[in-house]
Amino acid sequence: MSKMEFVSSTNYMQPYRPLPVRLLNLLGRNRASSSLQTDALIAQAKQKTGLDDLGDDSFRPALDTLIDAINKEAELTLVGRMIQKSKLLSALIQRLRVAALLKRHPEIHSVDPGRIIMITGLQRTGTTLLHRLLHSHPQVRGISGAESLEPVPINAMHNTRKTNFRMRAMAAERLIAWLSPDFMAAHPIAHEAPEEDVMLLDLNFMSQLPEAILHVPSYSQWLEQQDHTRTYEYLRTMLKILCWQWPTPNRVLKTPHHLEYLDVFSRIFPDATIVQTHRDPLKTLPSFCSLVAHSRAIFSDHVDPVEIGRHWGRKNRRMVDSSLQCRANLEEVKFVDVSYYDLMENPVSQLRRIYQRAEIEFTDEAEREAGLFLQQNQQHRFGRHAYQLDDFGLSEQWIEDNFSDYRQQFGIPYE
Numbered sequence: 001m002s003k004m005e006f007v008s009s010t011n012y013m014q015p016y017r018p019l020p021v022r023l024l025n026l027l028g029r030n031r032a033s034s035s036l037q038t039d040a041l042i043a044q045a046k047q048k049t050g051l052d053d054l055g056d057d058s059f060r061p062a063l064d065t066l067i068d069a070i071n072k073e074a075e076l077t078l079v080g081r082m083i084q085k086s087k088l089l090s091a092l093i094q095r096l097r098v099a100a101l102l103k104r105h106p107e108i109h110s111v112d113p114g115r116i117i118m119i120t121g122l123q124r125t126g127t128t129l130l131h132r133l134l135h136s137h138p139q140v141r142g143i144s145g146a147e148s149l150e151p152v153p154i155n156a157m158h159n160t161r162k163t164n165f166r167m168r169a170m171a172a173e174r175l176i177a178w179l180s181p182d183f184m185a186a187h188p189i190a191h192e193a194p195e196e197d198v199m200l201l202d203l204n205f206m207s208q209l210p211e212a213i214l215h216v217p218s219y220s221q222w223l224e225q226q227d228h229t230r231t232y233e234y235l236r237t238m239l240k241i242l243c244w245q246w247p248t249p250n251r252v253l254k255t256p257h258h259l260e261y262l263d264v265f266s267r268i269f270p271d272a273t274i275v276q277t278h279r280d281p282l283k284t285l286p287s288f289c290s291l292v293a294h295s296r297a298i299f300s301d302h303v304d305p306v307e308i309g310r311h312w313g314r315k316n317r318r319m320v321d322s323s324l325q326c327r328a329n330l331e332e333v334k335f336v337d338v339s340y341y342d343l344m345e346n347p348v349s350q351l352r353r354i355y356q357r358a359e360i361e362f363t364d365e366a367e368r369e370a371g372l373f374l375q376q377n378q379q380h381r382f383g384r385h386a387y388q389l390d391d392f393g394l395s396e397q398w399i400e401d402n403f404s405d406y407r408q409q410f411g412i413p414y415e
Contacts, residue, residue, distance in 0.1 A: 008294065008386050012305045015297030021079050025301075028078030035071045036085055038064050045092035054092065055099040058230050062205035062223075063088070069216035076214075080299030084214070090149070091203050097152035098203075101241065113239040116269055117358050119254040120262070120323075121277035122316055123288035126340040130277060131254035132377070133347055135194045136369040140360065141248040142194025151200065151238055198255040200238045204231040208257045208315075213295040215302070217311065224318070228261050232268040250360055259319045262326035266334070273358040276323070279340035280415040281403040282389070282396060285309075285316055289394070290387035309392025313402070320406045337410060347374065 009016060017025070038060070046052055070076065070084060102108055117134060119127050135142035201207040206228060211220040239251065253272075258265050262274070289308050296303050327335065336357050343350050351370060355362040389396065406412070 008290070010290070010386055010388060010391055012290075012293040012297065012303045012391070015294070015301070015303060025077040025079055034081070036067050036081070036088065038067050041067075041085070041088055041092055045089055045096055048089075049093055049096045051096040051100050053099040053103075054095045055102075056230065056234075059095070059204050059206075062226075065222045066205050066210055066216065066219050069210075069219035070214065073216050073218060074214045075300050075302040077299065077301055083299060091205065094150065094152055094203055097154075098238070098241065101152055102237075105244070108240050108244045109237075111240040111244050113236065113243050114249050114251045115358060115360065116239075116272040117250070117252045117275060117354065117360075118258060118265065118269070118272050119252065119275045119277065120256055120258040122259065122279070122281070122284050122319060123256045123291070124284040125277040125279040126338070126343045127254050127256065127277050129347075130275065130338065130343060130350070131196075131252060132193050133351060133370050133373060134252040134354065136373040137250075137355075137360070137362075137366040138369065139248075139366070140250040140252050141246065142252045142254070143197055143200070143242065145193065145195040147242060147246075148195040148197070148199035151203075151242060194252070194254070196255040196257075197235065197239075197253045198257045200235050201231055201255075201257065203238065204234045206231040208255075208260070211311070211315075212292055214299060215296060215304070215307070220311070220315075228264045229267070232261070232264050236268055250358075256319070259323045262323055263329070266326070266330055272334070273336065273354070274334050275336045275338055275354055277338045277340060277343070278410045278412050280412055281316070281399050281407070283415045285313060285399060286387050286389045286392055286394060288312060288316075289392040293392075305391050306393035309394045313392075313394060313398070317402050320403065324406070324409070339410075339412070341413065341415075 042054070067088070074080075074084075076084060117140070119131050119134070121127050131142060134140055198207045198209050202209050206223060206226065208223075210216050211223075243251070259276070265272070266274075286309075289305065289312055292308050292312060293303050293305055296308070336354050338350050338354070348367060348370060351367075352362050355366075389399075
């Protein structure tokens with residue numbers, strides 16, 4: 001069967017497992033419940049790097065809360081636990097390298113991160129397509145997958161600014177495709193494409209990413225009650241570090257996470273152009289819930305679609321409320337609203353609108369590159385993403401009751 005014929009599963013409670021993963025989880029079932037420990041991870045990161053300074057220790061409450069939620073709520077398999085431990089350890093290693101690099105090169109603090117276009121919106125509203133189209137511009141740079149995984153590679157620690165990210169990015173892409181072809185059908189990952197800057201926010205252990213891939217409700221509740229200023233300041237520092245390694249006049253960021261914290265983002269990046277995408281919530285919410293279910297299935301055998309629908313239905317409403325309140329208090333000149341349907345019908349015209357607002361020239365070369373990207377990245381190339389509203393305990397009436405004001409304000413049609 002070809003990749004184009006593959007259709008993602010909707011049997012979320014019995015996820016696909018490659019045979020070696022199933023065997024490893026079975027053999028290590030008793031070990032899977034062993035707890036992660038913050039102090040042990042920090043000690044291991046310091047031992048691996050020979051470094052001792054993690055920078056501002058404000059990250060510690062977030063890490064402690066996340067690890068506590070993982071231990072008590074996530075119900076990880078052995079493989080899931082191994083991946084999460086590696087992910088947390090990698091973030092700590094990066095924090096150690098960041099602190100060391102800034103001490104060695106204090107001039108990084110003065111680096112201009114460039115003109116910023118930030119894309120946000122509810123999940124599944126065309127943010128990924130728009131992100132990659134903007135990244136195709138020769139004078140606009142996103143954050144590569146490998147940069148998001150390792151923003152301070154070992155090369156940078158030894159005054160070698162440039163490094164080859166290609167091999168690590170390709171390995172990550174192939175690993176995810178092997179672990180979960182269902183996930184790849186829902187959200188194709190390409191090693192040459194830019195990734196979400198939520199990965200950089202995650203270095204401060206304060207992002208939506210954990211609740212999108214794990215069942216960690218206590219962490220999610222804690223996160224919503226926190227001040228995210230220091231996390232966004234850390235993101236700004238990370239962008240300066242990336243620009244120091246790869247100078248660029250213009251930077252494109254993207255993550256739905258920002259929709260929940262537009263007020264903080266706007267304070268830290270006051271000159272950014274903010275692009276918000278819009279699509280029918282009757283399509284976007286079940287589609288994203290399906291993606292979350294496939295993501296969680298990589299790490300746990302316990303996937304509850306109804307809980308996912310309840311959690312992300314409430315979360316999406318919160319994101320809309322937060323963005324509407326923030327936009328009422330900000331100058332609208334900062335925003336460009338993009339309809340998913342206009343983007344699909346005529347992407348070039350939407351790019352032209354965005355570049356005009358951001359004061360970036362949309363050259364003939366940039367238009368050709370955008371066209372080439374569209375030709376080479378056809379939809380459904382990893383298969384078709386199947387999902388159903390009622391799988392997640394959601395109904396059309398519930399979505400209409402909760403999102404009709406949002407639909408009306410932005411003129412969002414029914415799909």
